[in-house]
Amino acid sequence: MNGPMMLDRRRVLAGSGALIVSFSLSSALAQQHDAPATAAPNPPGSLKTSPYLDAWIRIDANGAIEVFTGKAELGQGFKTAFQQIAAEELDVAFESLKVTTADTRLTANEGYTAGSNSMKDSGTAIQNAAAQVRALLIAEAARRLDQPEADLRTENGAVIAPDGKRLSYGELVAADMLHVQAQPSSKLKDPATFKLVGQPVPRVDIPAKVTGGAAYVQDMRLPGMVHARVVRPPSYGAQLTECDAAAVEKMPGVVKVVRDSNFLAVVAEKEIQSIKAMNALAAAAKWKETASLPKQDDLPNVLTGLPSQNTTIFERGDPAATGVKTIEAIYTRPYQAHGSIGPSCAVAQFIDGEMTVWTHTQGVYPDRQGIAEMLRLPPASVRLIHVEGSGCYGHNGADDAAADAALIARALPGRPVRVQWTREQEHAWEPFGPAMVTKLKASLDGNGRIVDWNFDVWSNTHSMRPGGAGSLLAAQHMTQPFAVPAPKPLPLPEGGGDRNAIPFYSFANARVVHHFIPAMPVRISAMRALGAYHNVFSIESFMDELAALAGADPVEFRLRHLDDRRGRDVIERAAQAFGWKADQKSAQDRGYGFAFARYKNLAAYCAIASEVEVNRETGRPRLVRAVAAVDSGQVVNPDGLVNQIEGAIVQSMSWTLYESVTFDDTRITSIDWQTYPILRFNAVPDSIEVHIINRPGQPFLGSGETGQGPAAASISNAIANATGKRLRNLQLTRKRIKEAIDA
C-alpha cells in the first residue's frame, strides 16, 4: 500500500466515527504520535525505516520469543529496558524473552547508537511492534475460538478465553504471521496497568560482568585465533619511509608482518608475542613527520581565524523591547578525549571471500559500509556483529579497530584475528571531542529581563563517523588511500556544533549564528552531547552573569525567562530538593551553582544544583554534592535512568575540571592517564541525588547525554559563587582558579 492511499484511508476512518475492527485504530488508548492530519501516517520510532514486525519480534512454535534491536548496548543498560518494554506489551514474563542487539545479518539498520535516541527510536519501535504482535495473536485466537477479540485477554505468553481456554503464543503463531508491516498506531497498554515498565529491573548484563563471564569483545577467544597489534604512525600524516621487518618476522610466535603503505601491523600466536613484536616493529619503522598541528596556547584564535561557513540559525525580533545594560563574554572549550578505560578491540575472520567482524562500534551498518568499501567487497559479503566493549561515550577508536582487524584478517584467510589497541594508541588516535568557541552578548531591560540575546558559536563538525572508508584510519593509511570525507555540519533541529545553541528561554530579541569550520587541524568526531556540552555551559554560565547583573537569584531568573511547563518543573524540583533559597549564603570557600537545559531543545529536561568547595590556597575545586531533576518522558527503568544521570554528572565534572588534549606542533602529547588526567576517587562528590519526574504515557526522551551540559555549567556557576570570579575557559583547572582568585 502506498503512502497517499494510507493517508486517505486513515483520514476516512478517523473522520467517520464508525466502529472499525482494526486494532491499529480501534483503541481509545492508542498513543497518537502527534502526526498532523496532512502528514503521511508513519509507524513510530524505527518502525518507520524497518516496518516489518518480524524485524523486531520473532516467536517460534515453542513460544520462545526473541526481540531484535539495531542499537548497540554500550553500558547504558537499554538492553534491559528493551526487554522490559517488550515483555510488558506482549504480556509475557521478563525472563521469557531474549534481546539480540546490532548485527548486520540479524537486526534492523538503526544507524548509530547515538544522540540519546535509542529509547526514542528502538524503544518506541519495540513497544509498538510488541503491542501489534500481541493484537495479531489475539486476532488469531479470536478466529480459532470463534469468539470476539474483546472477550479475550493475554497473560504470561498466552491468549485466554472467558471459559479459561488457553492458547499459547507458540500455538497461535503461524509461519508468516508476523511478517507484516506495522500499522501507524498501536493499541498500547494503559500506563496505569504497567507491571514491568517503570520498575527498577536489575540489568541483565551485570551478573556476568561481576563474575568474570565473557562480556566484552576483548574476551572473545575463537578457535585458532591469532593476536595482532598495529604500529600507528607517530603523528597525523606521517609517512613510513623505512621498515626492515625481517628480524621481527623471525621473533617467537610471529605469524606475519602486514604492511600496506603506512599501515603497519604484526600478528602472533600469543598476545604477549604480538606486543613484543609490535615494540620491535615500532623501533624498526622510520617515519617522515610533518608539523601540522595548531598552536595549543592560542587555540581559540586559531579556530576563529579559520575560514567558516556562517549561518544564522535563529532570529527573533521585537523592536519595542530595548535594553539598558549590556554585557558580553567569550567561552572556550579545548579538545577532549572519550578516554575509554578499555582501549579499542575487534576480532575479524575472512573465510571464502566473506568478512565477519566482531566490534564495539556504535553503528554496525555504517561501519560495514566503510569496511566493505575499504576492502572493495560488496557490503553483503561483510557482516558486522556488535559485541560490547568498554564504554565509548561517542566515536572513539572502535570503528578504526574494526577496520584494522578486517584489513589484517584479509591477509590471513581463515584465521580469526584479534586486534587490541594500546593505551597510547587510543589516546593519540581516537577522534577527539572538538574544541569550540562561543561569543555571547545580551542586554537587560529596566525590569531585569533579557531583551536582547546574541550567540555565536565556532566549531568543526561533530561527526566524522563512517559511512565511507575515508573515515577509517586503516583506509587512510593503506596503499591507494581513501581520502577523509568532506565534513558536513549536522542538520538542525538536533545539530552538531550548534546543538543547544538556540536558547530554550524566551527572549524578545535573539540571534544565533553557527560558524561552521570545515578545516580540522586535529582529528575529531562525535563525543557525548556534541556541541551541547559547550553551548549549554556557555548559555547557563552567561545566564548567571546576567542574573548577577539584574541582582536576581539564578533560579528565579531562569524561571522568569522560561514558559515551558516541563522545564519549569525540573528546575523547581531540583531547587527544592537541593534546598535552594533566594537569599542563601554558602559556607566559607563554598559556592552554589544551578543550571538547566532541555537536551537538543527537544529531548529530556535536566536541571542540576551543585555545591562546590574551593581551596583558596591551591585553587583546587571539589564538587561536594549535586542534586539533579530529570524528565525523560515515560520512564522504563528508573534505576537505569538515575545511573545515566549520576554518571553524566561525574563524567562532565571530570571533563570540566581536568581534561584537555595536549599537543606540540607535530604530535598529540596526551597519550596516557598521566598526561591526560581524569577524575580519581579523591575528587568524587559526597553525594549525588537524582530526582525523576515520570510522565506516564509520554514518548521516551532518552537520557544518555542529557546531563553533560547542565553539570558543567552548574559546577562552573558554583565555582564563581564560591570565588566571586567567573571562569570562561574550559577546563577549570586549579591553576586557572588560583590565578582568578589572586587577580
Next chain:
Amino acid sequence: MMTLKVNGREHQVDAEADTPLLYVLRDDLKLNAAKFGCGLGQCGSCTVIVDGQAVLSCVTPMVLLEGKQVTTLEGLGTIAEPAPIQRAFMEEQAAQCGYCIPGMMMRAQALLQKNSKPTDEQIRAELEPHLCRCGTHMRILRAVHRAARLMDTADASTTAKGSAR
C-alpha cells in the same frame, strides 16, 4: 614452564619470566575478569589479589609470582553462588559498561579481608589507583560498603556451618 597458583589450582604455564601476569591469566588460562586497560599501572582494570595484596597484573612479571597464590574475580564466586562482593555489586547495580569493575572489586576485596569495617575515607583512599570513565563512582562506593556488611553476615553464617569460601 612455570607453575602458577590461581584460584586454588596449580597451572603449568609456558611463559617468559618478564611476561606480565595479565597476559598469562587472559591468554593462557582464558580468564576474563582481569582487564587490559593501560599496561602502565595507571588505571587499575587489571587488578588481582596476590597473597592477600591487590596487585596490578599488567605490570607484575611472572618471575615475581613463583610460589604465590593468585586470586582473580573468578575465584571469588559465580553467578549462581556469588561472593559477598559480587552480590553487593549486583544489588547496587554498580556498573555502567562495567569494564573497570572487576579491578575495583578485587582491590575492595583485598581491603575488606584486612579491614572488615572500612570508613568511607578509607575506601576512597584505597580505590585511588582505579579509574572509572562512566562515572559509576557513587555506586561503587555504596557497593563496597554493602559488601562489608554482607561479609560480616556471611562470616557469621559460614562460621556456623563450619565452611568458608
